[in-house]
Amino acid sequence: MTHDDIAKRIQALGARKTEKMYANDFLLTWEKSDDEIMATFEVAGIFRALRENNISARVFDSGLGISLFRDNSTRTRFSFASACNLLGLEVQDLDEGKSQIAHGETVRETANMISFMADVIGIRDDMYIGKGNTYMRDVAEAVQEGFNDGVLEQRPTLVNLQCDIDHPTQSMSDALHLVHLFGGVENLKGKKIAMSWAYSPSYGKPLSVPQGIIGLMTRFGMDVVLAHPEGYEVMPEVEEVAKKNAAASGGSYARTNDMAESFKDAHVVYPKSWAPFAAMEKRTQLYDDRDEAGIKALEKELLAQNAQHKEWECTEALMDTTKAGKAMYMHCLPADITDVSCKEGEVAAAVFDRYRVPLYKEASFKPYIIAAMIFLSKFKDPAAKLGELLKAGARRIR
Amino acid sequence: MTHDDIAKRIQALGARKTEKMYANDFLLTWEKSDDEIMATFEVAGIFRALRENNISARVFDSGLGISLFRDNSTRTRFSFASACNLLGLEVQDLDEGKSQIAHGETVRETANMISFMADVIGIRDDMYIGKGNTYMRDVAEAVQEGFNDGVLEQRPTLVNLQCDIDHPTQSMSDALHLVHLFGGVENLKGKKIAMSWAYSPSYGKPLSVPQGIIGLMTRFGMDVVLAHPEGYEVMPEVEEVAKKNAAASGGSYARTNDMAESFKDAHVVYPKSWAPFAAMEKRTQLYDDRDEAGIKALEKELLAQNAQHKEWECTEALMDTTKAGKAMYMHCLPADITDVSCKEGEVAAAVFDRYRVPLYKEASFKPYIIAAMIFLSKFKDPAAKLGELLKAGARRIR
C-alpha cells in the first residue's frame, strides 16, 4: 500500500464515531457500535500498512502492557506482546495459578498494585463459565475506582484476550481475514458461514470461539449457521445477540444438529470442538464447591458423551459439499488434526494442509487487531494521531 | 502541578548534596544523609508530576534493569518494572531457587555475567537473617570489581528491594505518603507513629518492614513506638540506629510490649506481623546446617508461640484510642484481614476497608521512589537533568 493509499484510509477513518472507545475497554464485540467495529478493522489495517512501509507506529515513549493469563497460552501471549511492542509498551506478565478463582478483595487490590504505570491490561480467563468476563469487569471497576481516587495516574484499558463469553480479538481477526478474502465488509453480505462443532479428544475447550463468531459474523449480513450435536448448546444469551444482529443486518442465524447441513453451500466453515455449556456451568459450581469427586465424575461423563461424536470431522467429502467445493476453512489454531496431532480429530490432514497459508494469515491479523483496540481507547482523535505518524514517517528499522 | 511548580521543585532539589549517591547503591536508609533522603523524596515527586503532565522521564535510550528476587513477589516486581520502564530500562528477571543460599564464587560470577549491559540490579532477599544484605554487598563488590577490571562497561546500581535488615523502597514510600498526608516533612515532627506487631496465621514474615520504619521515621522528629509481644524483638543494631536518629532529630524512640499503649494518641499506626529475630537467626543456622528436623521443630514452636498473641489485632476499639480516633492506618500490603483473608488476622475488616484508598496511595509511591533511587545514582547533577526533561517536554503518550 502506498503512502497515498494509507492517507486515504486514515481520512475514511476520520468519519467514524469512536469517542466512546476512548478511555474504555474492549470486552464484548456486541457492546461496540458498527462504527466502532469498522474503526477497529480500519486502524488494524492502517497499522499493518504502516509497518509494511517501515513507518513506526510507536505512540508511547514508555508505558507498560500487563498480560494476565489465567490459562496457558503461546499464540495470544505473543500477539499481545507484539501489539504492545508496536505501540511502544513493554509487556509485564502476571501469572496467577491456573485453577485459582480470585475473590473480590484480592482482585481490587491486585488490579491497583499492578496498574501504577499500566496503560493496558490484557486478560485471558476462559476456564469457568460465569467467571472470566465477570473477573474482567471487576478489574475494570477496580482500576476505574483507583483512577477516580487518585491512586492511579492513568486508567489502564482492558482488552479481553478470551473469556467465558467472547473472544473478541479472535473473532475480529477472523472477520478481518474474511474482509480481505471477499474484498470488503460489504461483500460478506449473503455469504454463508458454518460455525460447527467438531470432535477432539480434549473435550473441555472454551465456548468463547463459537460464541464470538456467531455474535460477530451476524452483524455483517452473513448467513450464520451454528451446528453441534445435541447437548453442545452455547450460552442462550449469545444466541439472542446473534438473532438480534441478524435481524438488524439483513443476515440470518440458524442452528442445526447436522454438520452436513451447515456445510452445504457454505462459503466459510469453522469446525471446532467446544464443551457443552450446561456441563461447563455445572463444572464451575463443582469447582466453587471444591467437589473433586464431582469434577472427576463429570469429566468421565463428558468424555463418554464426547466419544459418541467422532463423526463430526471436517473431511474432504464434507468440504466438497460447500460452495463450489471451495469454502474457506477457518480455525483459531492449534487444530486437532486427524492422524497428525491425534488419532481422530477436528479436521482431516489433507484439508488442514490445503488451508495452511490462509490459516496463518488469519492468525496474523491478531496483533494488529489488539493494537487497534488499545490505540482506539488511548486517542480521542485516532485519525489525527495516525495522520501524524504517517507524516512524521519515523522508520521502524531506522 | 503546573509546569512552573515543577520547575520550582527542581530548583529546590538543586540545593541538595547528592554527589555521594552518584554511582552508588541504595541499601539502607541510615547510610544516606538527610539531604540524600530528601532528594529522593523530591525526585520521586518530580517524576510523579512529570508523568501527570504527560512529560516523558525517559533518560535511557536503551539499557537493562535486572530484577533478582529470591522470594516470590508481585507488588515489588511490578513497582521495580514500572520504575525501570519510566526511565527507559527494560526489565530482565533472574529467578533463582527460593531456598538456595548462593556461595561466594557463584555470586561473583553470576553478578558479572548478568551485568554486561545492566544499569541497575534490584534485589529482594529477605528470608534469612544475616544473609540478604550481605548478599547485596557481595553483588555490589563483584560488579565494582568487574567495572574496575574492565569486564563491565558500566557499574550497575544496586537497589535493595527488601533484605533481612531494611526495606528502604517500602519505608521511603511510606514516609512520602506521610509527607503528603501531613503537608510536608517538617510537619512530621512531634507526630506519634506506632509500629506494632500484629497477629497473622503465617508466622515467619520478614523483619525488614518494622526495622525499616523505626530506622527511617525517627529521622523526622517523630515519636516512634515499637510495640510487640515479648520474644518478638527486632535486630538490636537497628534499634540503636533508631535511638541515635531520634536523639539527632528531636524525636523519640520507645519500645513496649503493649499494643494499646503504642496506639494511644498515635497519629499513625502500622500494625503488622513479623517473626522473632532470635528465632530467625536460629532458623538461618538450621538451614545452613541443612537440619530439616530442626527446622520443623522450630516452625512448630514458632506457630505455638504465635498463637498466643491473637489479641494483637488492629480493631475499631483500638483505633478509637488514637489521636482523635483518626490515626492513619498503614500497611505494606497484602494485609491479613480478619474474616477476609484469614479467620484471625492483623486487622479488622472494617478498619482495613475504611483505609483502602490511602493504603493504595501509600503503595503508589513505590515506583517513583525506586525510579528516584536509580536516577540519583546515574546523574551527577540530577536537577540539571530533570530541568532538561521538563524543558524538552517530550510527551510520554505522544
Place this chain on the structure above:
Amino acid sequence: MTHDDIAKRIQALGARKTEKMYANDFLLTWEKSDDEIMATFEVAGIFRALRENNISARVFDSGLGISLFRDNSTRTRFSFASACNLLGLEVQDLDEGKSQIAHGETVRETANMISFMADVIGIRDDMYIGKGNTYMRDVAEAVQEGFNDGVLEQRPTLVNLQCDIDHPTQSMSDALHLVHLFGGVENLKGKKIAMSWAYSPSYGKPLSVPQGIIGLMTRFGMDVVLAHPEGYEVMPEVEEVAKKNAAASGGSYARTNDMAESFKDAHVVYPKSWAPFAAMEKRTQLYDDRDEAGIKALEKELLAQNAQHKEWECTEALMDTTKAGKAMYMHCLPADITDVSCKEGEVAAAVFDRYRVPLYKEASFKPYIIAAMIFLSKFKDPAAKLGELLKAGARRIR
C-alpha cells in the same frame, strides 16, 4: 577509543563483503566467509566502542527478539537480551518443555505464530545430536515460507545460541577475546591452542563448544590440537571442517588422547568436559524410542566411563608446561572447579582464580557478538548505518 578511531574502524568495515549476511541466519561459523567472520568481529568491536562512548546503537524503534531456549540458561539468555536491548528490540521468551522434541507440523506453525513482529529468533537447542541444528533449519524454512506467503511482514533472522553441532556466539566471543589478547587476528597465526577434554562429575555436556572451537580457530592459522580420552570423539564432519580450514589458513589441526601433549607449549588452553558423540547419538535414538530403561542404562555406562578419566584436570603442573608457563586459560563458564563447585573437576581452583578476570572478559564479548550477528543480517550496508549512528551521536544515557 576516540570518535576518530571508531570512524576508521567503520571505514575498514566498509571494505568487507557482507551482502550474503543480509536477511540471512547465523547457524554455523563455517558457513560464513572470512570476510563475514571478520565483519562480525569488527561490528562487535564498533558496538562496544560506541557504548563505551555512550553513543546509542539503537537501530530499531520497536521490534521483538524471541528467545527460544530448549535448555536452561542464564548467561546466554542475558547475553541475547543484552544484544537485543542494545539494538532496540524487546525480548520475549518462549519456553518449551525441556525434554520435548517438537514434530514438523508444530515447528512450522509455532515458528509463524511467534514471528508476526519478530526481527530475530535466538535458539538454544543442544541436547540431542542430530536435532538442534535441524530444528533451527526447520524454523528458518518455516519463517522463510511464512514471509514468502505474505503471512509474516518481515523474515526474522535466526541466531544459533548453541546447537548440537556448533556454538557460534561462544566461539566467536572466544576468538574475539584472543584477537584482543594477541593484538589482532593476524597475530593468531602460529599460536597453539589446546581444546582439551576435562573431567567433570556431570558427564553429558554438549559437544558444541569443542566443535565450535576447532571449527573456528583453524581459520586463523592457529595450531589447533583436540585432546580427549579414547571414546570421546567429536562429530567427524566437524573434524573435516577443521582439517580443511587448517589447510587453507596455513595452520594445523591434530588430535591426541594425551592432555599433556596438547598443553605442551600451548599459547592457549581450553579444558572442558563433553559427552562422547557416539553415546549422544545413541541417547537421541533412545529418547526417540522413549526407551527409559535404555536411557538409564546408558547414563550408568557413561558415568562409569567418565569416572575413569579424573586425571584429565587442568592443574598448575600442566599449566607450567604451556608456552612460558603462561598460556591463556579459557572456558565458556560455568566451570567445574575442583574443591569449589565439585570434589574433582575440570580445573584446579588456583588456576581458575588466576584467570578470573580474563575469563569474565572472554564472556563479555558475547552480547556484542550477538548484536553484530543480528545487525549484519538487518542492514545491507552496515558501514553506512554505523556511520550514521556515530554521526548522530545520540546518547545512550541521555
